[in-house]
Amino acid sequence: MKRLSLPISHEEISSLHAGEEVLLSGTIYTARDCAHKRIFELLDEKKPLPFPIENAVIYYAGPCPAPEGKACGSCGPTTSVRMDSYAPRLLDLGLCGMIGKGELGKRTAEAIQRNRKVYFAAIGGAGALYGNAVKKCECVAFPDLLSEAVYRMEVEDFPVLVATDCMGRSVY
Amino acid sequence: MFYNGRMRIVDTKEITEVVAHMAARAGVSLTEACRSSLEEARKREEGAAAFALQIALENEKIARREKMPVCQDTGMAVVLMEIGQDVSLRGIPLSEAVNEGVRRAYREGSFRMSICDPLTRANTGDNTPAHLHTEIVEGDKIDIVFLPKGFGSENMSALKMLTPAEGREGILRFVEETVKTAGSRPCPPVYVGVGIGGSFDSCAFLAKKALTRELGKRHPREDVASIEEDALARINALHIGPQGFGGKTTALGVSCEIAPTHIAGLPVAVNIQCHCVRCVKETI
Numbered sequence: 325m326k327r328l329s330l331p332i333s334h335e336e337i338s339s340l341h342a343g344e345e346v347l348l349s350g351t352i353y354t355a356r357d358c359a360h361k362r363i364f365e366l367l368d369e370k371k372p373l374p375f376p377i378e379n380a381v382i383y384y385a386g387p388c389p390a391p392e393g394k395a396c397g398s399c400g401p402t403t404s405v406r407m408d409s410y411a412p413r414l415l416d417l418g419l420c421g422m423i424g425k426g427e428l429g430k431r432t433a434e435a436i437q438r439n440r441k442v443y444f445a446a447i448g449g450a451g452a453l454y455g456n457a458v459k460k461c462e463c464v465a466f467p468d469l470l471s472e473a474v475y476r477m478e479v480e481d482f483p484v485l486v487a488t489d490c491m492g493r494s495v496y
Numbered sequence: 497m498f499y500n501g502r503m504r505i506v507d508t509k510e511i512t513e514v515v516a517h518m519a520a521r522a523g524v525s526l527t528e529a530c531r532s533s534l535e536e537a538r539k540r541e542e543g544a545a546a547f548a549l550q551i552a553l554e555n556e557k558i559a560r561r562e563k564m565p566v567c568q569d570t571g572m573a574v575v576l577m578e579i580g581q582d583v584s585l586r587g588i589p590l591s592e593a594v595n596e597g598v599r600r601a602y603r604e605g606s607f608r609m610s611i612c613d614p615l616t617r618a619n620t621g622d623n624t625p626a627h628l629h630t631e632i633v634e635g636d637k638i639d640i641v642f643l644p645k646g647f648g649s650e651n652m653s654a655l656k657m658l659t660p661a662e663g664r665e666g667i668l669r670f671v672e673e674t675v676k677t678a679g680s681r682p683c684p685p686v687y688v689g690v691g692i693g694g695s696f697d698s699c700a701f702l703a704k705k706a707l708t709r710e711l712g713k714r715h716p717r718e719d720v721a722s723i724e725e726d727a728l729a730r731i732n733a734l735h736i737g738p739q740g741f742g743g744k745t746t747a748l749g750v751s752c753e754i755a756p757t758h759i760a761g762l763p764v765a766v767n768i769q770c771h772c773v774r775c776v777k778e779t780i
Contacts, residue, residue, distance in 0.1 A: 448683035
């Protein structure tokens with residue numbers, strides 16, 4: 325299986341094909357519905373963001389609390405289409421891509437292709453396996469949102485499938 | 497426990513204990529029928545679909561071994577209780593006893609708190625209230641079913657008031673359409689609960705109740721079982737496949753529950769369950 329270290333270059337993104345299995349390592353940021361809403365409020369007010377959007381990978385996920393001795397609790401992906409009203413603007417701002425589950429909304433799929441970015445599918449329901457692939461986890465914004473807060477995660481060999489590639493080809 | 501005449505006295509403290517234990521177990525394990533069904537599906541599939549099922553099966557092992565939630569969506573706590581009419585409950589109110597069990601299990605198990613106000617979206621912080629459904633039945637026992645229900649799949653559920661003329665074919669078409677519309681979103685391969693009959697509200701409950709039947713078990717009524725079989729065949733012919741990656745297995749099973757309805761109607765509800773079937777049953 326192909327291994328990729330985040331952040332990934334434009335060339336690496338271009339080499340990915342829909343359907344390819346990949347192991348990701350490096351930094352990712354979690355954000356779900358509520359966190360996206362707040363990030364958009366910050367963008368509109370031109371305030372600093374919790375993390376640089378440029379070249380970042382957002383993981384659509386809300387982990388379980390970390391049990392003792394682990395960096396992170398169970399942490400599988402959530403349904404990507406719910407973020408369809410947010411993702412295009414972030415991709416236009418330079419976001420490298422997202423990890424989630426299920427088909428993208430039409431607007432997001434178009435933004436992936438327009439910006440030559442990538443969408444990875446993690447396997448929904450595999451929370452324990454993905455939680456164990458998280459080696460470090462730190463809340464970087466909106467702690468009041470609990471599991472919906474923004475967490476910076478260092479992941480190692482995090483298994484995903486290239487679901488929508490930079491040419492807009494999709495596995496769905 | 498002691499008997500007072502014909503009544504059996506049960507302190508609701510015992511219900512808290514049992515619910516806490518059930519919730520803790522449900523969150524970290526798939527049902528045996530679900531696990532073996534995923535294994536069978538894994539043998540049938542190839543490519544991306546096989547990759548998805550392989551990860552799901554590896555995940556199940558890790559969750560069981562390390563007592564980690566199978567899925568981070570440890571769900572809304574759905575509790576179905578059949579209380580024998582010869583049982584007399586003592587202690588704190590039943591719903592509080594159930595909530596206390598949920599609160600304890602979710603905190604101690606490092607489960608995610610997923611319940612919030614529908615408008616302010618403020619999290620209740622302890623995954624309560626549970627969705628408790630009680631039914632008074634014969635006898636002096638309490639049968640409890642604990643079903644943690646994730647919302648990726650719950651969101652894809654639907655209800656339709658069909659006309660009697662639409663009949664069996666209408667039911668099959670609606671079930672197929674609902675699963676097709678859901679596509680990759682509810683984490684297929686799904687388990688499909690179908691409610692047929694009753695009223696608008698009771699029909700939705702029948703669909704939920706159908707999901708508490710062990711995967712693979714047929715309805716005792718032949719005409720209902722044949723709807724289950726035909727629905728499953730039509731769903732799997734959609735080739736949505738595991739995680740929507742395409743393939744032979746879009747659903748692991750279909751369960752129907754029926755109830756008499758009004759002469760003017762044919763309510764049908766479809767409640768979708770993801771491939772993590774987590775359901776625990778206990779009797780007090």
